[in-house]
Amino acid sequence: MSEAAATRQQRKVRQAIGEGPATRFVLLTIALAFLGLMLVAPLLVVFVEAFGRGLGVYFQALALPDTMAALQLTLLVAAIAVPANLVFGVAAAWLIAKFDFKGKSFLLTLIDLPFAVSPVVSGLIFVLLFGANSTLGPWLEDNNIKILYAVPGIVIATIFITFPFIARELIPLMEQQGSSEEEAAVSLGASGWRTFFQVTLPNVKWGLLYGVLLCNARAMGEFGAVSVVSGHIRGVTNTLPLHIEILYNDNKAAAAFAVASLLAMLALVTLAVKTLLEARFAGEIAAQRRH
């Protein structure tokens, strides 16, 4: 076959599975323009505004005691909410994927509830549940337990909002993998715990990691529900997102963007870690999928 003929054939093949150059160009332009406008530009604006008045102003804004307190609270909330949802999410996914029981689809719907309900409503649910006018309220007050307008309320609201991330990531994965590896393990004499830690968990570790990262990103960024239950007490119950809003409303735009850049960086680090891990273990991930 001559070289020209080979090229012609190659072009033919390419056309069979794709579109012409014009269509490709248009599609690519639309996609890139959309990405640029909706994702890259806002992120750039955050950093440009944050560093716009020099590094000095930037670090001054971050070093404010209220900001440091908000950062600490955000990290604390994430540090409680993510492990809690790790346990709940894995347990729920395991139950749903590996067992058959009545009310399974109801449980699945329930897991999606936090996604379906507006975060503000989620926050209000807890106000109604723990507030002074609720049935629980007087009892909590008598026993000197503060949930609303305190750290426990923020943690509970965050756990509620971020519950679906890990479970939702694991359920399809576990369902697709079936139970035969677990059955093999128990037939070989392994206990339930051993089977879970040596067979089930390693099989879903990448999905689990992804779920944890998403859960963490949302736990640190949650605004609506936390805003309702926190009470906005500066330096005490303000998380980073709430603190940004307060700064912005006080016309401290530079400080607001500085703190926003901090939050954005936490998100970027999360995504970077995920990408790095995926690149590092690409072979292993592919091997597991192929099997």
Add this chain to the structure above:
Amino acid sequence: MQVRAVNISKRYVGIAALDDVSLTVRPGELVALLGPSGSGKTTLLRTIAGLEHPDSGTVYFNDRDLSDSRIQDRGVGFVFQHYALFKHMRVMDNIAFGLRARSKDKPKESEIKRRVLELLDLVQLSGLERRFPAQLSGGQRQRVALARALAIEPSVLLLDEPFGALDARVRKDLRRWLREIHDRTGHTTLFVTHDQEEALELADRVVVMNKGKIEQSATPDEIYDTPATPFVFSFIGESSVIPVQVGNGRATLDERLLDLDIGNLPDGPAQLYLRPEDVVMVTDGGPGIPGLVVSTRRIGGMRRVTIECGLARHRIEFDAPAEIPINNSQRLTIRVIGGRVYGAGAEGYETEKLAASATSDFKWAKAEGWLDR
């Protein structure tokens, strides 16, 4: 180890997967559970393993009642159709899993290593101990799965469609190889298959199942030569079915007498089941049944001929020597020299409509249909 399943019943949402099934496997025996999808064969195997719990009935290993015994304590080696190897472990760790999982009498790591290498040698995979399952072919994976099951020195070896996911050539090799391993290790072995050729070639005894019941349990020769029911006849090998009349101890087709032993069937309508080799072409002008050739196809050294016979134009398939030219629409005379007659009411007795086209392909569609019913 003798395996006994006694009066096992199991229902799934109202459908009987196992209907009062009893089965005994003698020590060292290699038994095949054969049947179409939905016949209950896998459920029976999983019940013996302890992966399913029967609604009623008991499983015994020798005289030990296993009703309250967890699967971990049964000491069964179970091999799955899709291998179920631990994907994230190397071959050696897969095989060592059962030994390391022991809570008591756990062997030393050096002893485990020795056992693993020994087993790898047995399944002819020496040198591959550091591979991951994804780096092995299907046949190699199934051999690792078998080595893993053998590592715990199981009292019983149970295999669920062990060659079902492999291509035809590998399947044949592994079949022979499994027989050799069995002869060498002597484990009481029970395997499930829907492939009658596999069951007949490999097993000491074949247990044919259908709709949650055992139809026949016998040696491969008996299963093929004297099928107990029409179902077994049509499930094993090729078969044609034609309706006949039984009267005065003889079977007749369109009032032509057939030279067949019909046992003590009552008078009335019955069905004649024929294998291709039960019918021969009459070439010397002798007596026989006239028919019209519908189609011919070449199978190995023979020519498979389908003809329509009798007033109701029943189709019969038989083999003719390839060197004799036979054309469509040609008139032929055949003679029935074998086959079995089953009276109405026998398990698997077919309605006339089904019988008219009981070719092997159709048989499969039919088998699948039973599952849906």
